[in-house]
Amino acid sequence: MGKRVTLKDIATAAGVTTATVSYVLNDTPGQKIAPETRERVLKAARELSYVPNSAARTLRARRSQCVGVVAKKNLAVPRFSQTIRGIQSRLEDIGYNLLLCTNKVKKGGLSDYLIAYLEGRVDGIIFLGKDNVGPSAESVEVIERERVPFVAYDCVERASAYSTVDFDYRGGARLLAERVLAPAPRRLLYIAPDIDAPQERQRVEGLSDALKNSPETELIELTVPITLDNLDTWDLRYSIGATPEGDELTASFARALREAVGGLERGDAVIASWSGWTEPIRYRCRERGIVTAELANNGESNFYPDLCVRLPNFDAGVACADELLSLIDGKPSSARLLHLTNVLDGTRGAYGEDIY
Structure with a gap:
């Protein structure tokens, strides 16, 4: 490996002092450098393939950038x-x-x-x-x-x-639920994971806020078998694809959804807490006139539920x-x-x- 190019090397090549080189390369304010001198220094730095010493810069600036x-x-x-x-x-x-x-x-x-x-x-x-x-x-x-x-x-x-x-999970859930409840569905199925977390509690609060103005709608809650213990298995589908454990979990999840949706009728609605969760039932629901919605859509699918809140990730x-x-x-x-x-x-x- 060759010797590292220094400010002194550039100064020699450009016929200026090392201080002038430092002023030009660091664009130091308050220093009056003639345009032709600045260009000469920059040209010498390019020709010598100069790479700044980031460690030295960090020590001077007390910032690692x-x-x-x-x-x-x-x-x-x-x-x-x-x-x-x-x-x-x-x-x-x-x-x-x-x-x-x-x-x-x-x-x-x-x-x-x-x-x-x-x-x-x-x-x-x-x-x-x-x-x-x-x-x-x-x-x-x-x-x-x-x-x-x-x-x-x-x-x-x-x-x-x-x-x-x-x-603002509560506000987002309330906003979406109000849209879903506007046609006054007789029943609303809410799908949530088996996870007690502040985010999930806030979503339920937002849903409850909207339901206060829709007393004619019956709320049906479904807890699917997604837990903190198997969440990594669920998420592995995005990185390594199918696994025996993942396939079993997906099948159990889809079965629970299909069974819950089976009792719904035309005009009813479904809201899922997470993104992509209405996919196993979406077309079946649309054929039967059932609205599907998701509270946390991330745009990872080309096929969306009827309504969704897009998270601004x-x-x-x-x-x-x-x-x-x-x-x-x-x-x-x-x-x-x-x-x-x-x-x-x-x-x-x-x-x-x-x-x-």
């Missing part, structure tokens, strides 16, 4: 890959890099992402926790003590030591990046709530034509 992202998620799932892309897109706009970190506890009882921050490898952390659970109490203590710029995404918790970005990633950059700049922590107002009509195509 890198953000750590803890993603305890299956990134093959569209929702999470869309969020990460939003984070990456925003960071790229301002010259930041993204480093995927883990939540694994390492030396000194510190999590991997906290070690990355304390060692100066990242300027802050965006946290997408497993099962939407935030950082541990031990980690929060370090975050607060060391003033770590930290953003927790979709953990639905109050915090003073760091910023949060969450969705990319925008959520951008919001996480913006919140973290604000903390890195020394601004106070905040709680951002993203409202779910984008209700899509899946029975109509992109230009409004019927597709069924």
Whole structure:
């Protein structure tokens, strides 16, 4: 490997001082450099294939220009890959890099992402926790003590030591349910996972808010066999495809849906808590005049339910990046709530034509 090109090499080639080279390459404000001198320095740097020493820049700026992202998620799932892309897109706009970190506890009882921050490898952390659970109490203590710029995404918790970005699940559920209930269906089937989480409770609250104005509609609740214990098996379908365990779970899920829908009649409606859940029953329902709807659609299918709330996952990633950059700049922590107002009509195509 050849000798690394230095500022001195560029200065010699351009016939200027190393200070002038530094001013030009770092675009230092307040320095008057003649245009022809600037071009000579830049040309010499190009010809010598100069690569800046990022470590030296970090020491001077006391910034790594890198953000750590803890993603305890299956990134093959569209929702999470869309969020990460939003984070990456925003960071790229301002010259930041993204480093995927883990939540694994390492030396000194510190999590991997906290070690990355304390060692100066990242300027802050965006946290997408497993099962939407935030950082541990031990980690929060370090975050607060060391003033770590930290953003927790979709953990639905109050915090003073760091910023949060969450969705208004209750408002989104209420908005969608109001659309579904407008024709006054006699029965409404609500499909939810067997998971007790703040997000699920908020969705039920939004549904209840809408049902208060529709006393003539009977609510039927179906809990499908999707739990925290088998959630990884469910999500593996997006990354490695079919597995015996996944096939068994999918079959059990579809069977439960078909049995529940079997008792519905024309004019009734179905709302599913998660994206893609009405797929096993969608066409059967449409043939029978039953409306299908989903509370958390991510656009991963070309065939949509009749109505759905599209989660702004990319925008959520951008919001996480913006919140973290604000903390890195020394601004106070905040709680951002993203409202779910984008209700899509899946029975109509992109230009409004019927597709069924």
